[in-house]
């Protein structure tokens with residue numbers, strides 16, 4: 259009775275006054291009230307049921323009901339309204355879910371596009387027929403010789419296993435960028451006729467933890483299918499960094515990837531015909547686990563090419579180009595100290611472009627000279643017109659050339675120009691790096707001091723010629739270059755009066771109570787000694803440069819005069835003039 263559904267009551271035509279009359283005349287059995295509803299259910303004695311509209315909170319009906327002994331029931335309709343509302347709430351809930359699904363879908367689409375987390379992303383490149391051969395790699399004879407052995411491993415693995423010898427699983431190529439590491443790896447694949455699977459190590463590392471590891475797994479699985487083959491991992495330092503370095507868990511993904519790589523390296527059987535070649539220019543930061551025997555235990559250094567090497571590389575890269583008979587590549591090799599194979603390839607390519615621009619039939623020295631300028635100095639920008647500006651720049655450049663000639667010999671100056679190049683303020687004095695220094699990598703204190711003096715020589719020349727209040731900021735780049743070297747001398751190499759101490763970044767990172775603190779290991783008064791040393795060395799070097807130029811004032815004026823009219827002084831002319839006039 260209590261929960262009698264109000265749906266069985268039909269809407270009435272009975273008016274409010276009729277209802278009151280019916281109540282008085284005793285025709286009504288009971289009345290059901292619903293709180294907060296402006297209608298009641300009326301049950302007549304004759305069994306008729308109907309809904310009648312009333313006033314909100316109608317007291318009259320209640321009074322009349324008690325007067326006439328009519329049964330009054332207040333219907334707690336919470337449950338009913340629940341069922342009534344449940345439709346609406348289910349619908350709302352559904353809409354909510356659908357909306358969430360749609361939002362998630364669209365964001366995951368955006369995310370996968372942004373992060374490259376697609377399933378069908380090319381994970382690595384497989385080249386089945388590599389056409390690179392050892393002839394294409396010039397100037398790195400030692401590395402090539404060592405790698406030729408690897409070809410034997412790939413072609414006749416059985417021969418080695420019969421002898422009980424273990425073929426190396428991993429070969430690490432170490433060397434500066436552009437020296438031909440990738441090219442060498444390809445040449446091995448090409449010469450031995452095996453497929454070449456390559457991936458850059460940075461491709462392994464994604465934002466999502468675990469993706470890198472699964473890519474490593476895929477790569478080795480594919481390699482097992484294709485064996486014998488070569489896996490080449492370029493720039494391995496991006497995953498192979500020493501683990502546990504850095505703060506916090508940000509390197510989780512990289513560490514997992516590295517662990518997977520180590521596992522895979524251990525996982526494939528010896529002599530299985532898979533050789534992993536990796537390349538890096540930062541062997542110092544590699545995890546020691548990578549370098550232990552059974553992994554990348556062979557390390558092959560690929561050095562910058564020497565004079566003979568550069569000549570060979572130049573000729574490799576001019577094979578397909580129409581080179582004029584007069585071009586002597588040995589001469590160009592002397593002009594390109596410190597160039598990598600990639601730089602030399604670029605030089606020959608630029609020369610061909612200059613040649614095409616000239617519409618000439620073959621590449622001559624002039625084209626190569628222009629290309630060399632472009633490669634080393636950048637593009638020429640607008641011509642300076644003001645004589646005064648030319649003068650200032652000319653004194654700066656000639657000052658540097660003279661100090662270089664005194665300190666490192668006349669041959670050290672390759673070219674002086676006051677033609678502005680993008681990226682440089684003023685002109686440019688091209689100074690040949692010392693072949694010994696480039697090949698040995700050893701830097702002497704004397705060499706650094708001479709670099710500082712040369713860098714400050716522009717300022718020195720301006721001070722002498724124009725007076726110390728008329729100097730300009732023309733040598734701003736050289737000054738900052740000099741300061742950097744001086745700082746390194748003091749804090750890195752131990753070349754100052756402070757002594758043989760490494761004072762660079764001497765900071766201890768403390769991880770206590772969840773906070774990271776940097777505690778400097780250098781005392782405050784050592785800092786001021788460092789600064790004093792830097793200031794002293796810089797001032798002394800500027801003075802030395804001033805003295806050198808003062809001694810060569812006549813040569814300075816002569817070279818400046820030529821430079822202002824000709825704009826460029828080539829090394830043969832520089833030598834000729836300097837030879838007679840230079841005071842050392």
Ligand code: ADP
Nearest residue numbers: 394395396435436437438439440441599600603
């Ligand atoms: P790395 O991998 O050491 O950074 P690469 O092997 O990718 O350098 O070299 C880039 C390009 O430079 C090569 O494609 C090639 O044209 C040229 N190159 C580099 N070293 C040599 C070399 N020793 N002999 C011939 N060409 C070279």
Ligand code: MG
Nearest residue numbers: 439440492537
């Ligand atoms: Mg490379």
